[in-house]
Amino acid sequence: MGKVYLIGAGPGDPELLTLKAARLLARADVVLHDALVSDAVLAVISPAAEIINVGKRAGHKLLAQDEINALLVSHGRRRPEVVRLKGGDPTIFGRAGEEIEALRRAGIAYEIVPGISAALGAAAAAGISLTDRRVASQILLTTFSRGIDGSAMDWGCVTSTTTLVLYMPGADYAEVSERLLGGGLPANLPCVIVSRATGPQQQVRWSNVARLASEEKLPAPALLIVGRVASHEIEDLSAQFWDTNRKDPDLQQTSVS
Ligand SMILES: C[S@@+](CC[C@H](N)C(=O)[O-])C[C@H]1O[C@@H](n2cnc3c(N)ncnc32)[C@H](O)[C@@H]1O
Structure with missing residues (x-):
């Protein structure tokens, strides 16, 4: 054996x-x-x-x-x-x-x-920190697909200080954008798509939740990092993202530390 x-x-x-x-x-x-x-x-x-x-x-x-x-x-x-x-x-x-x-x-x-994991490789490729004591104190590694029970995303655990890493986002960025917006994420929340992270054909595309819908597709494998860390202007990003557009009252209460 x-x-x-x-x-x-x-x-x-x-x-x-x-x-x-x-x-x-x-x-x-x-x-x-x-x-x-x-x-x-x-x-x-x-x-x-x-x-x-x-x-x-x-x-x-x-x-x-x-x-x-x-x-x-x-x-x-x-x-x-x-x-x-x-x-x-x-x-x-x-x-x-x-x-x-x-x-x-x-x-x-x-x-x-x-x-x-790809989340860490992608963050390194984008040159960003997944947590940041100014804007992100937790990381959610998730996917919209899979799950034998077809389990839906639990938006309740997403707060203003969550960095969301979406594995297997699929080719339909419009649908991903729609689902993020439907989950109550602000339209102008930054996100970054990282394709083939750490490999010779790596690509990094900066976007935001609304603009994602019209982004050109990047080759697989790719993942999406969503949250205020997905930007090189963290200092300029304020809690205003989370004061508007939110559907979930719990999310609105969350303050930026
Ligand atoms: C089935 S999951 C496996 C994840 C893997 N076990 C990990 O920890 O990275 C495959 C997904 O991981 C992501 N992925 C894997 N390698 C990647 C890479 N080099 N760049 C970007 N995303 C990657 C993509 O979202 C891909 O669809």
């Missing part, structure tokens, strides 16, 4: 791999990776390793999640060191929970090796 390492590949730049991830990749027997893992990171894998792309991308499913779980279990039973390599951090929108459950049920040892 071997061990399965659920490793975070980070957002793209191989230099953002942890030392532990690089060490394990260099000696793995088999690596099962997602589509989002960059070629530069894949190049770190031992040439002797078997490399299996189990990735899924925009409708072209290579393997269903159940099949990936079964593969992990069968390799975990036969090979000493199995790596499950996921973009960013394995525990953030990575379905790691389902894989862990399958491994636990099969009695296979596993270890999580954290990675730099």
Whole structure:
């Protein structure tokens, strides 16, 4: 019986791999990776390793999640060191929970090796701080899509000091803008779209919640950071954003610290 390492590949730049991830990749027997893992990171894998792309991308499913779980279990039973390599951090929108459950049920040892999630790579790419004691004291990592129960966004937890990071915003920025406005976010609240963060084709587009609707689409993978930190003029941004347009009284009460 071997061990399965659920490793975070980070957002793209191989230099953002942890030392532990690089060490394990260099000696793995088999690596099962997602589509989002960059070629530069894949190049770190031992040439002797078997490399299996189990990735899924925009409708072209290579393997269903159940099949990936079964593969992990069968390799975990036969090979000493199995790596499950996921973009960013394995525990953030990575379905790691389902894989862990399958491994636990099969009695296979596993270890999580954290990675730099796309939110952090995107903030670095944009040159902004996700928290800022003047305007942002909490970060919400979220997505509008997914969720087996189709769970809607819980706008109640968004306050004037929230930085909202939207993974998998999809190609329809108009819909995203509409949903943000519908959730009560002010039209002129800054946001930034970061595409292919930390990779050679990285792009950063500054916008705001209303203007987002007409922004040109950036190539996937991309994410959206929304909040007063998504600006290089934080000093000029005031609580006025939150005094107008709000539908949720709780949000209106929140003051800027
Ligand atoms: C299925 S989620 C996986 C997230 C990953 N586990 C993480 O921690 O970053 C995929 C989404 O992450 C975001 N993403 C991943 N890599 C990115 C990158 N290099 N630049 C921008 N967004 C990225 C995109 O929103 C993409 O649709």
